[in-house]
Amino acid sequence: MKIFLDTANIDDIRKYNDMGLLDGITTNPSLLAKEGGDPHAAMEEITRIIKGDVSLEVVSTDYDGMMEEGKKLREYGEHVVVKCPMTGDGLKACKSFSEQGIPVNVTLVFSANQALLAAKAGAKYVSPFIGRLDDIGHTGMDLIREIKQVFSNYDFKTEILVASVRHPQHVVDAAKIGADVVTLPAAVLAKMLGHSLTDKGLKAFLADWNKLQSELSNKA
Template sequence: MALRLLLDSADPDAWDQWLPLKLFHGVTTNPTLLRRAGQPCSIDNLKELTQRALAHGVKELHLQAWGTDLLTCGRVLADLAPERIWVKLPITRAGLEAAQLLQQDGYRITFTACYEPHQVLSAAALGVDYIAPYLGRISDLGRDGHGEILSMQRALTALGSTTRLLVASLRHVSDLSRLASEGVDTFTISAALAQDLIEVEATEAAALQFELDAAGA
């Protein structure tokens, strides 16, 4: 599988800044990111945001369902752009129940809030497209976050599963290279981490020196 990066943001200004670079396959959002961006968590607002994202040419937009009726919410979200939207659901019993019904109708699913290696087995059993483990938050619990992510990847690979890990809650660019070197290929990262990904002090200094030399300075 090829490397796949998604921008973890509900801020349209961040989309305007980063999506034109074509580094990102798509965008992931959730109610927490909407709140942080000052965006209402409502269907009407998400409809507007969907159009803005699609205008940037994103291949995937992951929108998280909420409320007591995840099934109905998920259907409404997916129908905003049926070919581009993945419905995000927490990997809870309610999320599993909604997922299998949504799949029967042809909707595509991303499980989120994964904290345990065995949770990927449920995702693989249902054959969903993605499951998003929270690397940083797993590490915050005093556990080996990198090791557990790699255990999840090995399980999916051994099973021949088409479910992809969508690694979230990354804190450092070194997390990306460390996991990618072990075969993990799909990540969702914040705009701040995207900045760290492309800005390297030594590279910036070298580029500046090239310009100075070209000008004869």
């Protein structure tokens, strides 16, 4: 399963990319606004650092606006994936971009019906938001299972990109289902890295090693 970082924070992107963990990045207008500064400079830097797919989102809601923005976003690099909303105009733009060889990530997907339509429109990625479904009393991971089953029945090339990830268990559950990609905040990735028994074990190893070095020093 590919791991994308859902952020526009350059420090976090560099940190986890240097560990070899990142296959790509997803951003949106909210994440760019959160970081402040010049969003154009941020997008340029992200595409310079990351060699995998980088989803950059349009802010227009009409077809013509999406097409104009999407083409400008592609100027940031060949790995840019244009992120379009799951709307009628968004799917129309998705179809047009796909026919031109420009990959699209259809975002804000909350049903298997929407995922199916996005796949038929030619999306490279479909992004179901599982955490937001959990927030309103649904089980978001059930949607991933449904989409996986639907896509498996047909020859869709569209990848399932699990979004709105709230905790490490979401990642494990998505991987067990067979989702193609998970995009997650830096805070969730940090939790995946750590474990109290790892810390305890490392502390014990170092203590034993230091004790041995001390004993050898005393014998010398």
